[in-house]
């Protein structure tokens with residue numbers, strides 16, 4: 205059934221990424237949308253290489269983000285460093301398992317899902333795989349929808365640092381892990397933005413049905 | 414047919430459809446990839462403008478009022494969003510300070526101001542001066558506003574602090590809660606249709 209639906213690239217039209225206008229392809233490089241003047245492409249420029257590069261960079265930063273502590277609590281000379289995972293464990297132990305699950309999902313599950321999902325999408329689309337295309341499309345939209353919730357822990361650390369400043373009695377300081385984590389989130393967001401979901405449906409037309 | 418055939422292209426899979434008017438509550442989905450193509454919009458530009466103005470008022474309050482106060486040993490400490498940003502800057506986490514300022518202040522602010530500007534003129538079917546620039550900027554800024562994530566973050570921070578300190582929620586956190594509600598309403602609105610709802614002036 206889906207092979208009777210015409211695709212824009214077959215009809216010689218391009219949908220503008222920015223404003224959605226349907227533009228006729230005039231076959232010129234560097235064409236611009238007549239309505240919003242944004243550059244027109246059939247597919248996002250260098251989608252594979254850009255997404256891979258951003259994803260690898262994000263993964264490299266993701267390691268220190270998890271290994272290094274993100275927050276230090278000092279109270280009466282007692283120093284306690286927290287990593288992302290130990291923060292989750294602390295919430296769980298101190299009697300808030302529901303919040304522990306939320307933080308675990310936002311800070312650990314979501315970034316992992318993003319890495320896993322984008323690698324799967326890049327790899328399968330590159331091979332023009334026809335496997336589970338609709339599910340892969342949905343997976344991409346899920347990644348786009350939930351990706352930015354990972355910033356949660358960064359805001360927790362920032363708010364606690366600003367509040368807990370009772371001098372020698374009790375103090376919270378941010379540690380480098382939180383910087384790596386913030387950058388990981390930004391890079392994975394750029395990575396998912398540079399992936400073009402239409403690549404999932406491109407491929408050997410003979411395999412289409 | 415020659416000038417602009419009423420076509421619609423699915424952003425997620427490139428399938429071409431003929432555009433049609435949707436009835437109340439209807440949502441058009443792509444047959445190929447199941448993405449939402451178009452949905453019926455209950456709110457006209459006038460109502461959307463009123464919403465943006467409300468969101469702006471709430472946003473200003475969320476930013477100037479303190480968010481939470483902590484009490485410890487008779488000492489009270491409260492913070493605003495900007496107090497948080499300045500503190501991160503001074504604690505050698507400038508990257509976090511910049512990220513926080515951008516995603517919780519500058520981008521949301523920019524988004525609301527541009528939307529307000531565009532909608533103010535769109536109420537009469539007109540294109541605001543700088544319409545094209547405003548719409549392209551809105552598209553770029555879109556994914557980088559995180560006020561709703563901050564509300565959840567504040568909740569987590571409050572629960573964590575509650576073990577050791579007295580926690581007193583301040584008006585700022587309620588303003589943030591209200592803002593999240595307004596943002597949720599906005600999330601379902603496709604601003605792209607403003608391109609079609611307004612007409613270009615010859616100038």
Ligand SMILES: [Zn+2]
Nearest residue numbers: 423426443446
């Ligand atoms: Zn589609």
